[in-house]
Amino acid sequence: QVQLVESGGGEVQAGGSLSLSCTSSVRANVVYSMAWFRQAPGKERDFVARLGTSYGTTSIDYADSVKGRFTISRDNAKNTLYLQMNGLKPADTAVYYCALASGNLGQRDRLEYNYWGQGTQVTVSS
DSSP, X not given: OOOEEEEOOEEEETTOOEEEXXXXXXXXXXXXXXEEEEEOTTSOEEEEEEEEEETTEEXXXXXXXXXXXXXXXXXXXXXXXXXXXXXXXXXXOEEEEEEEEETSOOOSOGGGOOEEOOOEXXXXXX
């Protein structure tokens, strides 16, 4: 049973920074993607960023709305995915979810991801 545990959410003023972490209970497969999605009240769960690895080759992708402000990274030794969020805006307010697509290179569609964390709240005040 794979478990993903997120941490690092909170409240910050516009222009501030937060860092999210997601620790997996299992080591990554040789082909996988880990991603961050977010869901604001009354809205769908949207793609934020992904990091995919296939036999040692890594690819990274960002939603246009966060490109240049957010950075996704992973520490394989710790089985942990990170999301560094800078220049936060009120529009970034949402519950942020970590997701894992094990055995395939999941892209931006949440249906491609097998496992999900419980979510962590990020609130950006103006």
